[in-house]
Amino acid sequence: MKNDIQATTEGVELTDGFHLLMEALEMNGITNIYGLLGIPVTEIGRMWQARGNKFFSFRNEQNAGYAASVAGYLTKKPGICVTVSAPGFLNGLTALANATTNCFPMILISGSSEREVVDLQQGDYEEMDQLNIARPHCKASFRINRTEDIGVAVVRAIRTALSGRPGGVYLDIPARLFSTTMSAEEGKKSLFVPVDPAPAQIPGPDAVARAVALIKGAKKPLILLGKGAAYAQCDADIKALIEETGIPFTPMSMAKGLVSDIHPQCAAAARSMVLQESDVVVLIGARLNWLLAHGKGKTWGGAKKFVQIDIQANEMDSNVPIAAPLVGDVESCVNALRAGLKGMTKPTEWMDAIAERASGSKAKLGTKLATATPIMNYFNSLGAIRDVLKNHQDVTLVNEGANALDNARMIIDQYQPRKRVDTGTWGVMGVGMGSAVAAAVETGKPVVAVCGDSAFGFSGMEIETITRYNLPVTVIIMNNGGIYRGDEANPAHQVSCMTFNPNTRYDLLMQSVGGEGVRVNTPEELTKALEASLKSGKPTLIEAIIDPAAGVESGRIGNLNIVSTIGKKK
Ligand code: OXT
Ligand code: ADP
Ligand code: MG
Numbered sequence: 284m285k286n287d288i289q290a291t292t293e294g295v296e297l298t299d300g301f302h303l304l305m306e307a308l309e310m311n312g313i314t315n316i317y318g319l320l321g322i323p324v325t326e327i328g329r330m331w332q333a334r335g336n337k338f339f340s341f342r343n344e345q346n347a348g349y350a351a352s353v354a355g356y357l358t359k360k361p362g363i364c365v366t367v368s369a370p371g372f373l374n375g376l377t378a379l380a381n382a383t384t385n386c387f388p389m390i391l392i393s394g395s396s397e398r399e400v401v402d403l404q405q406g407d408y409e410e411m412d413q414l415n416i417a418r419p420h421c422k423a424s425f426r427i428n429r430t431e432d433i434g435v436a437v438v439r440a441i442r443t444a445l446s447g448r449p450g451g452v453y454l455d456i457p458a459r460l461f462s463t464t465m466s467a468e469e470g471k472k473s474l475f476v477p478v479d480p481a482p483a484q485i486p487g488p489d490a491v492a493r494a495v496a497l498i499k500g501a502k503k504p505l506i507l508l509g510k511g512a513a514y515a516q517c518d519a520d521i522k523a524l525i526e527e528t529g530i531p532f533t534p535m536s537m538a539k540g541l542v543s544d545i546h547p548q549c550a551a552a553a554r555s556m557v558l559q560e561s562d563v564v565v566l567i568g569a570r571l572n573w574l575l576a577h578g579k580g581k582t583w584g585g586a587k588k589f590v591q592i593d594i595q596a597n598e599m600d601s602n603v604p605i606a607a608p609l610v611g612d613v614e615s616c617v618n619a620l621r622a623g624l625k626g627m628t629k630p631t632e633w634m635d636a637i638a639e640r641a642s643g644s645k646a647k648l649g650t651k652l653a654t655a656t657p658i659m660n661y662f663n664s665l666g667a668i669r670d671v672l673k674n675h676q677d678v679t680l681v682n683e684g685a686n687a688l689d690n691a692r693m694i695i696d697q698y699q700p701r702k703r704v705d706t707g708t709w710g711v712m713g714v715g716m717g718s719a720v721a722a723a724v725e726t727g728k729p730v731v732a733v734c735g736d737s738a739f740g741f742s743g744m745e746i747e748t749i750t751r752y753n754l755p756v757t758v759i760i761m762n763n764g765g766i767y768r769g770d771e772a773n774p775a776h777q778v779s780c781m782t783f784n785p786n787t788r789y790d791l792l793m794q795s796v797g798g799e800g801v802r803v804n805t806p807e808e809l810t811k812a813l814e815a816s817l818k819s820g821k822p823t824l825i826e827a828i829i830d831p832a833a834g835v836e837s838g839r840i841g842n843l844n845i846v847s848t849i850g851k852k853k
Contacts, residue, residue: 296467300430300460301326307437307474317350318365323394323458327365342744344371348378349717353704355388357725359516361444366393368409380420383451385707388444392454417453426455430465434474445481448595484594486611486619494590494607495623501563503633504530510537511568515613518700524621529629531637533557535569536705540697552641559584566591568613571602578603592616658830661690667806669695671813679722683715684735685838687761691733713741723754729817730756737766747796750822757816758824760789769831793824802826
């Protein structure tokens with residue numbers, strides 16, 4: 284029931300803050316809201332649904348926030364999360380900060396206490412200076428004080444979240460504003476849609492010429508695709524650049540599948556070789572942060588030059604000098620490069636050497652995947668999952684954990700863009716269930732979430748959310764009984780700080796909330812259970828029993844782990 288009205292006073296039709304906020308969001312193409320309701324925002328959910336929109340109600344705001352951020356990443360529209368004041372806001376803030384760090388567009392809308400009470404610290408119900416607390420954790424933090432400003436505030440939030448480097452925005456709405464009335468006619472006039480909220484940013488011709496010359500002069504060029512490239516949704520242009528130039532590419536985690544992992548130019552299976560031996564590296568929407576060893580050190584081997592495509596100018600030279608910065612949006616930059624590189628000689632010898640290395644690695648990995656063990660390990664279990672998903676290429680794979688993350692990234696191929704959502708730039712545990720809900724909702728396609736048992740625990744209660752909305756989500760818990768490993772001995776009179784109760788029954792947990800819950804001990808059982816769940820489309824949890832001794836500390840980033848050597852026996 285859209286445009287439902289609203290009281291009248293002395294013949295003047297009235298609207299209020301609730302209605303204006305909803306109309307502003309609807310007008311801007313928002314249909315889904317993720318959140319958790321209570322004082323003072325409860326009415327938002329009810330009214331949003333009554334107007335024919337969708338509200339996805341979570342068990343913890345952090346998970347709702349992760350869902351909103353992933354919705355933003357997948358759709359290129361800001362994902363919306365609504366929370367109550369102080370504690371709800373703070374739960375949501377973690378996700379807002381994570382969205383900003385990952386360059387995902389998201390708007391966190393929280394109800395708050397009135398200024399006069401907060402500013403005098405008079406102890407209101409859930410009192411907190413949310414506006415200022417949010418500010419360092421997102422691109423912008425805005426408060427709406429007058430109903431007539433709701434339209435402009437929503438547009439400002441949308442433009443800020445989407446333009447340039449995407450990220451999070453906080454919108455603070457003091458409770459009283461929701462029920463404050465104004466003339467419906469004036470209110471309607473105050474709402475609008477921004478023109479071109481994420482404008483193309485065209486790279487300068489000199490910058491393009493510099494990059495083209497560098498790439499043409501390279502003997503061993505490499506394209507490195509990041510999640511900024513996946514976000515840009517110019518998949519065909521990126522594929523064309525790769526195929527027209529013959530340059531090998533390797534994807535960062537969430538860029539897997541942007542160009543298929545089984546494309547002949549994919550160098551993922553020769554990753555360390557290409558990072559070390561390449562002479563010119565073209566970064567497309569990928570930062571030289573910790574995930575790329577800051578562009579230096581032994582990961583990168585000998586001298587090399589970087590071309591970097593990024594919409595954020597000050598990303599250039601953040602860690603090492605960038606020889607050819609291309610500041611602009613991915614689509615414009617990629618197409619400018621394509622034009623300049625037309626007819627370029629393909630680096631076939633380099634590509635052949637990479638293909639040889641990759642096929643050797645794949646063969647070695649294949650043997651590991653096919654090796655049976657008394658209790659499943661990460662290889663044979665994930666190998667089984669890989670083989671099933673080969674026949675379901677439109678599934679979104681959500682992935683979190685340490686060994687469960689790193690091995691799945693290596694083993695499970697992705698075939699389509701934006702079909703892998705994981706722990707991202709911060710390597711954060713707990714994104715799993717929120718991401719799974721958003722991916723199912725926004726794509727309308729099945730989701731498989733492969734989670735470590737620790738990782739799952741951060742957002743596990745959301746399996747109730749998944750069953751409540753009857754989403755086609757299969758959660759696979761790689762249960763090795765702990766963080767990294769499940770075999771750490773208990774110290775005297777204490778419980779190990781790295782292991783969990785070995786009798787935990789995740790399968791029964793799922794059954795208790797009305798989903799399918801299955802426990803599997805072999806790759807064959809896992810294959811059968813996953814095939815059945817994808818066929819049924821029903822919310823399912825598969826608990827895969829993994830050898831507690833199979834994992835390694837910190838997965839593949841053990842080099843970042845800090846240990847004390849003092850007082851330890853050799
Ligand atoms: O070339 P080389 O030889 O190097 O080989 C590479 C590829 O060429 C090859 N490869 C292939 N071979 C054959 N065939 C194919 N197709 C193929 N494809 C690739 O494989 C290797 C590896 O390739 P990859 O992965 O591309 O390369 P590499 O070198 O690994 O890449 C480097 C990185 C840095 C880019 C990559 O490793 C990466 O993306 N890493 C991300 C790591 C990450 O973010 N980890 C999560 C954080 S760990 C830790 O912090 C955890 N916590 C603490 C905590 C967190 N995080 N958050 C919060 C809120 N609180 C606390 C916790 C609690 S993890 C964790 C829980 C862990 O326990 P769980 O139970 O959940 O999980 P389990 O460990 O399973 O028990
Ligand atoms: P990854 O973790 O996959 O390496 P990052 O999150 O580190 O990727 O980097 C993504 C980069 O992409 C950010 O620096 C961001 O500014 C950039 N980016 C995001 N969207 C666009 C776009 N449309 N055009 C250009 N750059 C973009
Ligand atoms: Mg584990």
